[in-house]
Amino acid sequence: MEGEDQIPQTSLRRSWAIQRRIVTALILREMLTRYGRHNIGFLWLFVEPMVFTIGVTLVWTAFRNVHGSDLPIAAFAVTGYSSVLVWRNIPSRSIGAIEPNLSLMYHRNVKALDILVARILLEVLGVGVSFFVLSIFFSAIGWVSAPENPYLVLEGWLALAWFGMAMGMFLGAFSLRSELVDKFFHPFTYLMFPFSGAAWLAEAAPATMRPYLMYVPMIHGVEWVRDGFFGSHFTAMYSPMYLISWNMVLTFFGLVELRNAKRHIVPQ
């Protein structure tokens, strides 16, 4: 393990091994720091988003009659709210993730990218496992029927998770440059919620409004997941390519911004 810097160059395979090791170490450290060894410990990582989703599902189920359709309301709520968690929790945990950990960069192999990636992976794991466990739990107690097309659910969810991760990467890096990111992200998520398609189906949107609403990338992810879950109950409207294009553009700008961020980094 010598000379990670200019001379001699580290091989790609070796770099990958180092990166994996560092990210794993950071994830373990973060889990221990955030959840400690009290009561259920790191299980909170999954339980916290689950509590949210269960709460929302119960409330929406109670209002089932208001909707007045034959939609499986529990499945509608679980898919809707789990999707919100993906694009809300991952970026909000990524914003400001680097700054308190700057001193870790005294260990030369630890890079800003690793800190951000560790944080993002931990969040994806949390919301992902909670979605998975809840789907199984609600199926087991008969509130939702098993997904009609599990592969489609997985595809849609992964595309949406990519969106959340890319946004987390971009905003996490950008927040080093401007603290306004932190100030504006929370109002932004509140304002976006009604437009994100979590609480309604695209087919139910007024036809005049729909072409404009469909510019919101998150709608495509939710519709995609719901198509896999209960696609026979409604007409799903989404364009996988539209969401994936967003993901690629966001990922690109995320990496660029992270590169720029290097210049703003001064470890204490």
Added chain:
Amino acid sequence: MIKLDNVSKYYKTRSGRAEILKNVNLTVEKGERVGILGRNGAGKSTLIRLLGGVEEPSKGRVLRDMYVSWPLAFSGAFQHSLTGFDNLRFICRIYEIDPEAALPRVEDFAELGKYMFEPIGTYSAGMRARLGFGISLVVDFDCYLIDEVVAVGDDRFRDRCHEELFVKRANRSIFLVSHNADYVRQHCQKAAVLKNGELISFDDVDEAYVYYHRYA
């Protein structure tokens, strides 16, 4: 070898650009012990960060083919809500070391007893320095960076640091920054004085000592 080749470092401040290091040239060879003298704010810590690769220079190049430590006794990267052992484990994971094998060595040096398994937030400054130093001894570096290690700890701590660094690791490179000229004179073969961002090198430590006291 570590080589700073015409390195400058600027920081942005509200009142324009602050030039911390100006065209600094410096080489630390394998096994060499180099001391840098400088007053508070002369740019010593910035220099250490550039050598360690924590920061990139604004201009110039840093060449490095030695395995360089983080600044010794540096405990800023510790997570205070975690125990000493958890922090040790984190460092071990990063540097590919078996934490169980490292534990006895760290315990022996740090002398924390049962506090090894208590959160670092409950430690005194001296305990934290002992742990930080103990952990840095676990990794086998070619070059050790030392930033004012003498400032913390009691006589016993200083003696044991001396034993570990200058006796047991006599064949390693050491790069030491300090405002304590006597300490540098005792421990280094080469010295330089950092003054207003410029590095003035001396082959003879005594010359550096005199210059530092007279002009810096």
